[in-house]
Amino acid sequence: MTPTRRRMVVGPLVCAVVTVVLVAPIVVAVILSFTAGNNLSFPPDGLSLRWYRAIFTSSVWTTRIPVSIQVGLSTALLATALGALCAVAITRGSFRGKGLVTALLMAPLVVPVVVLATGEFFVMSDGWTVGGFTFGGDLIGTRLGLTLAHTVLALPYPTLLIATALRQVDPDLELAAMSLGAGAFSRFRRIVLPLVAPSVLAGAMFAFLTSWDEVVMASFLSSGRVSTVPVQILNELQFALNPTAAAISSLLMLVAILLVTLLTVARRLVRLRQRRAFSSSSSSSSSSRPPTTLGPVLT
């Protein structure tokens, strides 16, 4: 075999193996969730939807699912709003310690979650007193506590995405708007915001997903009454290999896949609208596209 031929065979082969290794457990879990039997064993003993039915009839899950959804949505909203403000500050502002602030905003990406969770646990249970002001306390087992903690974890994603998008907005666009009579608020609302909107949406989605499948922090901050779906899955698996866990995992995944698909479709639509009529002639102001994935941001 020539080196080129070898490369052509080896490359795809490695990809195939890696894909199988990554995807196989997920496929197995999804298949198992449709089992008719009582155990998680492969191959499944016949097929049925009984475990999915069990999810929506068992009180354990019907109390957990709303919590996960509420915490996820609140986290997405809060992290995106805060992230947008942070992004504006670190891209447009000039203040002392900007580098430090930027690094701190990204810290949740690198600090081990267990460390963060331990800190959060004490803040949420006992409160954190600075001078006469106490933050937190009595927040264990509350949706607010979970939301705040998850917001910390999720904040870097919308911040990074929106900051990158803001940097790509041609400064001349804002100057042009200014010369046409637009004040600061109007410039932000009519020029900047629409241009970074796809990244805002993507940031919100990543924030939601961060909360949606987060288990470490949630297990520190959950109580028997208020807990999230991933925590419950972990608990179930500790005692018995119950196919319900496989079914609910499949549902979690389905939500994630739907969200990513939705984002891709939205992105396509935006691009289609901008390129209506003719194919785009290259122009410096319109060729830059705001990032909607973390690829260009994290590498």
Place this chain on the structure above:
Amino acid sequence: MSFVELRGITKSYGSANVLDGIDLSIEEGEFVSLLGPSGCGKTTTLRIVAGFDRADAGSLEVAGERLDDVPAHKRNIGVVFQHYALFPHMTVSQNVAFGLRERKVGKREIVTRVQEALDTVQMGGVGQRMPAALSGGQQQRIALARALVIRPRVLLLDESLGALDKRLRTDMQVELRRIQREHGITTIFVTHDQEEALTLSDRIAVMDAGRILQFDTPAASYQTPSSPYVAAALGEANILTGRARATRAGEAELTGAADGTAPPVPFAHRSPLRDGAACTLVLRPQDVRVHPDDPGAGRWTGRIRFVSFAGSMSHLIVDAYGQQLKVQVPQDAEHAFELREGQQVGLSWASSRVHAIPGGVDAQDAEAIAAIDGGADDLDARGTVAADSGR
């Protein structure tokens, strides 16, 4: 009291002086170009007029109103950017309507005024397109329509034709001048292209190193430049330096030109001249005649170093007494096709075509002139801060 008045405008970024006392009086309806290399402060001047930057000192008035403390969005000054800066998420119509919507103009009036503006720039049919679907020239027209539709007091053009290819640029120049005349709108045009400045302007402000060197009509600046730099900045020029020697009343000659061995060059002078003072002569390439048959016929003799054919004329470089002279020979000259490199020729010119400037050319001037001759769009050889291009 002129329509636009800049007085003593200075601006520095850190330790670099970008503007070093700019005074400029522009009449209503006038088309004025700021011409200079990048880093000369022309764009900074424009940004100060637009309100994007604040001057460190000096004052700016438009129509008798002090604008120094008026924010950019309340100045009612239109700006056309080099790269158009059209809003990519809006249709052409929405782009043009932007300024009118900010001014809370009624819906129906917006529609008519937008259509009017698009018709003015001959882009009436593209209102529903997105900017990305248009060519560069079309985008430029839309940007112009967007700036004009708000009926600004002053129109600012920042290297606005620089991104277009040459043919399109010539079309746009004609178009721009027509629209500017029709609207009678006071216009300040920033450019580093001397030809563009000469073609379009009522008056040209030649700038270098944060100062205005000469502010005059294109013809006057071209024929009677106030400094060697201005001479080189507007059109091609041969710069001869030496010492003046008075011959008769109102007449003198330049001695010691080129390497010092060149025969004296007679010239007429209007201002009093001190014998033996340093003096600089400007001689345009098209005013020099070559005599290939009789090298002794002219004032000077030289050897042709280089011939390049450029359609209606040939450009020559002639070595004479150690200096390289630029010469243009029209194609209808009888010997135009006989000129060969290495040929010995006589050089002559009418002494009335020689323009004298008192004083010599110092090293700094020489360098600046060399930068222009190098066709230096982006040359920044003099270490000036490129505040113009590098924001």
